[in-house]
């Protein structure tokens with residue numbers, strides 16, 4: 087088994103991120119598997135080098151390691167690899183240039199928007215001979231979209247069980263290369279998982295629908311697809327995904343409030359029934375208690391008392 091830790095240095099890790107990293111680490115290490123570190127820093131101006139370092143420091147402080155001998159993938163250094171794959175898809179008629187703005191896509195979409203935005207109606211499909219032609223004809227920045235064929239994409243998630251999504255209904259032809267010249271998450275993650283030999287992806291359930299898009303892309307690129315295990319989201323008392331409005335649950339803030347690494351790891355592990363809410367334990371000490379059969383699909387609700395007494 088090989089999986090990856092893929093911190094995105096767009097802000098401090100909050101408890102939801104930490105829970106996913108901790109369970110990924112336990113799942114893989116309990117099975118004797120390996121972990122690749124990947125830095126998901128494609129998001130441009132929001133990403134700072136200091137934030138990347140801070141994220142890695144947080145992981146180390148929590149006691150979560152990775153296999154450095156496998157190399158570290160830094161997505162911002164792999165633009166050429168992603169561009170070559172995108173060009174290959176265009177050359178084979180599996181992707182095409184698109185000059186639509188977001189607001190044009192929104193106003194053209196007939197169906198209500200899903201969680202991943204409006205469904206693209208296919209406006210630019212077959213419209214331009216090449217990326218250069220699209221730029222010359224319109225004077226606009228050009229993105230690339232993947233040609234989606236209609237029909238359900240089925241897979242079995244390691245926790246949520248059998249899934250099927252019709253990507254043509256969900257998002258339509260989706261962006262694989264943004265008009266600012268960077269690869270979209272969907273393309274980069276598929277290429278990187280294959281390049282680093284990842285055979286199990288563990289991540290938050292908000293990414294469940296995007297799995298179908300990644301399976302289509304992997305198939306088109308002739309790449310092996312990993313298995314997937316999605317973990318339930320961590321939500322606030324209002325049932326909404328954990329965010330700033332629920333208070334600052336970043337690792338940085340919790341450390342400043344007096345939490346120790348083992349105290350915090352134990353508190354978060356207790357949400358997966360791996361220990362009691364008042365136990366302090368390192369990830370290594372939790373290994374013998376971990377069993378995949380303990381994972382459940384129910385969202386994890388954090389209320390205001392969750393972090394009220396640091397230890």
Ligand SMILES: [Zn+2]
Nearest residue numbers: 184185186210
């Ligand atoms: Zn378009």
